[in-house]
Amino acid sequence: MPFDPTRPAPIWLVLPYLSFLERLFFIALMVLSIYVIVSAATTVLRVRALLHTANNADAEQRFIALRRRPARVNRLITTAFYLFGVVLFLGLQGTYSVIDNSKIPTGYVILWNFGPHFAFAGNVFFMLLILHVLGWSIAYSVGRLALQGGTTPRTLEKH
Helix, strand or coil: CCCCCCCCCCHHHHHHHCCHHHHHHHHHHHHHHHHHHHHHHHHHHHHHHHHCCCCCHHHHHHHHHHHHHHHHHHHHHHHHHHHHHHHHHHHHHHHHCCCCCCCCCHHHHHHHHHHHHHHHHHHHHHHHHHHHHHHHHHHHHHHHHHHCCCCCHHHHHHC
């Protein structure tokens, strides 16, 4: 089934029309998605484990490591967003390639060439939104642990 720019297109229909950099970025986004999902799952499991353990020096080190994880995930998602902008605009440069002998009006061909890039952008923005929500949930879980008086450095100093 060929790409139809009049309907929303899933990413697998758009991939053949994209540049090498856009395909490479999509693979990198899949790797980032797997990392964020694994990071979210391990963070939730570690937060639950920290809630059920007694306060000690080992718990403080694990809490500090948990505090770093949401920051790392948010930096990776932000970097992916900026890299997406660069890759998208580099890919859009190829939309102005038009055959000189074509009977189709030039403006129509250029607009038709924008279609796959816009579909790619829509899919990537949706994926980045999902990753942002997962990153936010990681930060929320760790913040909730700190608010519950779990294993913050201040509570460890009191004991």
